[in-house]
Amino acid sequence: MLSLLAATAASAEPIQWAELGLRPYLFDIGGFQLRYYSLAYLLGILLGYWHLSKMVKAPGSPMAQRHADDLFFYCTLGVILxxxxxxxxxxxxxxxxxFTAGEFVSWDLLRLWDGGMSFHGGVIGVLVAISWVALRGGLNWLRVCDYISVNVPLAYMLGRIANFINGExxxxxxxxxxxWAMVFPGGGDVARxxxxLYQAGLEGLLLGILLIALFWKTRARYRPGLLVGLFTIGMGIGRFVSEFFREPDxxxxxxxxxxxxxxxxxxSLPMIAVGxxxxxxxxxxxxxxxxxxAAPQSA
Structure with a gap:
């Protein structure tokens, strides 16, 4: 695929997505397909859990491993719901x-495999999950948000790469x-x-590297709200900019x-303001x- 991209980029013709050899699933066994979008969610959540487990072992952590385990479960529900x-x-x-008549699961709201997930809705779901775990464990809510936010961008990057593989x-x-302009099957014969990939690089990889570096190389984690504030601003600005290039629904x-x-x-505008x-x-x-x-002592 990389050789095809390089060869096409050197010519005047746009890249044909259909010629990249991509398909929306990794394998198909007896009608069961492991789709890249589902795999991206799974790998993103597991990667975030693995890194969070390393973070809570570093000095200054506001929580223990048992809280990270709870966050793994409830944040997964928060992302999906x-x-x-x-x-x-x-x-x-x-x-x-x-409702889709004749289907085992007919209510369209529950038919997640038909597509349709909102990043902003996922953020709200994760905030609810963090609030629940923090309340039950007596944790500092803002500092827990700092720790979770560091792990979101790279998982987000995987999701956008899966969108590209799906051609959506x-x-x-x-x-x-x-x-690097491309012709996508659902977008007509127009170079787009x-x-x-813009979103995967800007809101995913770039922001993720920045937050991880700030956590491990500086004392940013000792300023409650700094990391999650930067995450919120970065995601908001990144999404605002990338939407100028993305085809609206x-x-x-x-x-x-x-x-x-x-x-x-x-x-994204209120996200930036909150950040x-x-x-x-x-x-x-x-x-x-x-x-x-120390307060000055009186004579």
């Missing part, structure tokens, strides 16, 4: 009332000559931005036509473990 409910609420409300959520038509194209911004961009507020909070408080100056 929040992602699906968020997609229905923000993007496709008809899923709440739609492709970008808008390109303007001018771009060597591979916006899935067909049933939400009117939002762009009427407002100039996509639904994802409107949802800024949390960052201000983090920098105006004493770091954890730093002694306050």
């Amino acid at each position: 929040g992602g699906r409910l968020g997609y229905a609420a923000f993007y496709k409300p008809e899923l709440f009332t739609g 959520l492709y970008g808008r038509p390109v303007e001018g000559d771009i060597a 931005h591979p916006s899935q 067909a049933h939400l194209a009117y939002v762009v036509a009427e407002t100039g911004l996509s639904r994802g961009q409107w949802l 800024v507020i949390v960052m201000i909070y983090a920098f105006t408080r004493q770091p954890i473990g730093k002694a306050k100056p």
Whole structure:
């Protein structure tokens, strides 16, 4: 695939996604398909759990391994339930009332394999999960959010790569000559931005490396809210920028036509605002473990 990409990029013709030899599943056994999107969710969650387990062993952790185990379970539920409910609420409300006749699972809201998960809904679901675990364990909620946020971008990157492998959520038509422009099967004979890869690189890899480096190489974890604030700003800005290159969902194209911004961009603006507020909070408080100056004693 890499050789085909390189050869095509050197020519004036756009890359044909259909010629990359990609398919949406890893293998098919007796009608059962292990799809890359499901595999991305699984690997992302396992990778996050593995790294979180290493983080809680480092000095200054606000929780123990048993709390990391609980977070693994409840955050997984939060991602799935929040992602699906968020997609229905923000993007496709008809899923709440739609039914597919003749199917074993007929309620469209429960038919996750038909597609439709919202990142913003998943964030809300994870926040609910963190709140539950923190309340039960008597943990500092904001510091737990810091630790979880470090592990989200790389899992997000895997999901966007899976979107690319599926040939879905492709970008808008390109303007001018771009060597990496692609023609996707569902997008007509138009060269488009591979916006899935933009998001994987910007909101996934780049942000993930930054947060991991700050956690392990600096004392950022001792400033409650710093890491999650930076994560929220980074994801919000990254999503806002990448949406300029991503093709809006067909049933939400009117939002762009009427407002100039996509639904994802409107949802990203409050994320950025919240992230800024949390960052201000983090920098105006004493770091954890730093002694306050002693009060002067009266004569």
